[in-house]
Amino acid sequence: MIIVREITKSFGKVRAVRGVSLELPAGQIAGLLGPNGAGKTTAIRIITGYLPADKGHVAIAGYDTGREAMQARRQIGYLPESAPMYPEMTARGYLEHRGRLYGMDRARRKKAVGEVLERCRVGELASRRIGALSKGYRQRVGLAAALLHDPPVLILDEPTNGLDPSQIREARSLIRELANERTMLLCSHILPEIERTCDRVIIMAGGRVCADGTPEELTGGGGAPRRYTIEVRSNPSAGAGYSIGRLRGVAGVGAIEAAGEQPSDASGGWTRLLVEGEPGAGDLREALAGAAADAGLFVRELRGERDTLEDVFVRTVEADGAAGGAA
Amino acid sequence: MRGVWAIATREVGSLLRLPVGWVVIALFAFLSAVLFVNGTLAPGQPATMRYFFSSASWLMLAIAPAVSMRLVSEELRSGTVEPLRTAPISDAAVVWGKYLGAVAFLALMLAPTLVLPVVLWGVSDPRPDPGPVFAGYLSLMLVGMLYLSVGLLASSLTSSQTLAFLGALMFLVLMMVLTGVVSQAQATPGWLARALAALSVQARARDMAKGVIDTGAVVFFLAGSGWFVLLATAALGSRRWR
Numbered sequence: 001m002i003i004v005r006e007i008t009k010s011f012g013k014v015r016a017v018r019g020v021s022l023e024l025p026a027g028q029i030a031g032l033l034g035p036n037g038a039g040k041t042t043a044i045r046i047i048t049g050y051l052p053a054d055k056g057h058v059a060i061a062g063y064d065t066g067r068e069a070m071q072a073r074r075q076i077g078y079l080p081e082s083a084p085m086y087p088e089m090t091a092r093g094y095l096e097h098r099g100r101l102y103g104m105d106r107a108r109r110k111k112a113v114g115e116v117l118e119r120c121r122v123g124e125l126a127s128r129r130i131g132a133l134s135k136g137y138r139q140r141v142g143l144a145a146a147l148l149h150d151p152p153v154l155i156l157d158e159p160t161n162g163l164d165p166s167q168i169r170e171a172r173s174l175i176r177e178l179a180n181e182r183t184m185l186l187c188s189h190i191l192p193e194i195e196r197t198c199d200r201v202i203i204m205a206g207g208r209v210c211a212d213g214t215p216e217e218l219t220g221g222g223g224a225p226r227r228y229t230i231e232v233r234s235n236p237s238a239g240a241g242y243s244i245g246r247l248r249g250v251a252g253v254g255a256i257e258a259a260g261e262q263p264s265d266a267s268g269g270w271t272r273l274l275v276e277g278e279p280g281a282g283d284l285r286e287a288l289a290g291a292a293a294d295a296g297l298f299v300r301e302l303r304g305e306r307d308t309l310e311d312v313f314v315r316t317v318e319a320d321g322a323a324g325g326a327a
Numbered sequence: 328m329r330g331v332w333a334i335a336t337r338e339v340g341s342l343l344r345l346p347v348g349w350v351v352i353a354l355f356a357f358l359s360a361v362l363f364v365n366g367t368l369a370p371g372q373p374a375t376m377r378y379f380f381s382s383a384s385w386l387m388l389a390i391a392p393a394v395s396m397r398l399v400s401e402e403l404r405s406g407t408v409e410p411l412r413t414a415p416i417s418d419a420a421v422v423w424g425k426y427l428g429a430v431a432f433l434a435l436m437l438a439p440t441l442v443l444p445v446v447l448w449g450v451s452d453p454r455p456d457p458g459p460v461f462a463g464y465l466s467l468m469l470v471g472m473l474y475l476s477v478g479l480l481a482s483s484l485t486s487s488q489t490l491a492f493l494g495a496l497m498f499l500v501l502m503m504v505l506t507g508v509v510s511q512a513q514a515t516p517g518w519l520a521r522a523l524a525a526l527s528v529q530a531r532a533r534d535m536a537k538g539v540i541d542t543g544a545v546v547f548f549l550a551g552s553g554w555f556v557l558l559a560t561a562a563l564g565s566r567r568w569r
Contacts, residue, residue, distance in 0.1 A: 045409075048413045049413055050409055050412055050413050069415075070415040070416075070417075071415075073413055073414060073415040074415050076413065078409075078410065078413050080406065080409040080410060082406065084405050084406030084407045084409060084410065085407060085410075086337075086341060086405075086407055087405075088341055088344040088345055089337075089340075089341070089344070093340075097333060097337050098410075098414070100329070100330075100332075100333035100336075101330055101333050101334075101411075101414040101415070101416055102414065102415060103329050103330075103415070145410065
């Protein structure tokens with residue numbers, strides 16, 4: 001549905017986007033992540049046809065955004081960052097205006113405006129001036145405008161920026177609802193949001209795509225945890241070193257460190273250890289519990305933790321920063 | 328064409344929803360009434376509105392840039408240009424729509440002054456000749472259209488309304504000085520003086536205020552306006568590359 005081939009864009013000496021390629025099949029919801037200045041917004045502006053790429057092509061539903069710009073634009077519903085709209089117009093008036101820009105006749109416009117107002121739950125505030133609406137409502141009107149011509153592709157840039165937590169939750173459920181039968185590219189800083197909403201995550205840094213996959217793939221599969229916390233009781237005189245030594249013997253265990261204090265009389269000998277699993281080692285919980293029992297250590301907590309998207313994000317972006325610094 | 332109409336109607340609607348639109352309409356109505364009372368509505372004066380028309384075309388110098396300053400600048404500043412330029416309409420349609428909206432607003436602004444010739448008709452004994460009144464309004468409209476197109480160009484070059492206003496005003500004043508003062512100066516070589524005089528808006532407006540409708544003058548104003556609208560389209564288009 002969206003095909004992006006090797007797009008590049010520079011502003012003066014700043015190379016904002018350097019050779020980005022993407023392909024989104026119909027019906028996919030992809031989240032575009034990246035630190036500020038990673039080139040997300042520029043990439044989105046190129047995909048929507050607002051900016052031309054210096055090099056490369058974008059096709060939306062088979063229409064090239066350069067040569068068949070008008071057809072391509074009809075396929076896209078676009079909510080730019082911070083939903084810019086005319087503050088002096090009413091929400092309904094603005095939607096009517098958008099309908100006219102898309103060449104809808106009066107009857108179709110009326111029907112479409114009514115539908116999107118209801119769908120985005122703007123309803124009762126439709127005749128207020130946009131400038132008088134709260135940020136959450138403004139965002140909804142922006143979303144309604146993007147949906148008005150029923151486009152097969154939706155591109156949303158920071159749709160939940162500046163909303164309060166309950167509005168974010170509402171926006172998220174709305175977005176998921178809209179995702180049915182649509183191809184969606186969603187740009188956000190808010191990682192849990194992407195993790196919960198998207199089928200696919202694309203991480204950009206320094207103008208390039210540096211990771212691309214399903215949230216499960218990126219966070220190391222649905223299977224094994226990557227880190228374990230284990231709390232054991234040992235003889236205070238032996239210190240944490242004893243427990244660490246015994247657990248290190250378990251196959252697949254990487255680094256182990258004691259979190260916080262050494263075991264002491266005051267703590268009753270309890271100490272908390274953080275265990276890193278080696279990649280591909282599988283679930284080590286059973287093995288760790290077994291090793292602890294064999295060594296005569298009592299266990300009162302054993303927990304496996306998976307990577308969150310945040311961990312992956314930070315790791316990827318830092319790795320890219322290091323590579324970029326070296327290059 | 329459809330897009331042009333949608334943009335033009337939105338533009339007029341917005342000007343009427345904003346204080347700036349009403350301030351401009353009120354200011355123009357007030358000043359034109361003052362001009363009319365002072366210059367025309369005096370005992371013993373001939374029943375013509377010549378004085379009103381030639382002074383009102385001076386008022387256009389400041390009024391037209393005030394109407395046109397927000398046309399594109401405001402879109403650039405607030406970011407509404409982004410949804411606008413990702414809608415399926417061309418840059419030319421956007422710019423022409425905005426221009427025609429501004430021209431329609433100009434017509435709305437001139438409408439209340441139509442009461443002035445009616446008053447003149449009522450109070451003067453040899454009735455005024457309707458021909459020059461018609462020609463006078465045509466000249467005001469044409470001068471306003473040209474000034475609006477200059478203002479539109481200024482507006483599409485910057486995201487600051489103030490800068491758009493001042494830029495258009497300065498350009499118009501500069502052109503007036505060049506065509507009105509420099510072209511008359513002794514030191515100006517003859518060919519340059521003739522070229523500058525040929526570009527004079529004021530001379531044409533003066534002629535039309537007398538009731539002379541010259542096709543050449545009408546073409547001058549319309550072609551000039553079209554030229555500046557094209558430049559504005561190019562200016563907006565070039566933003567894509569920056």
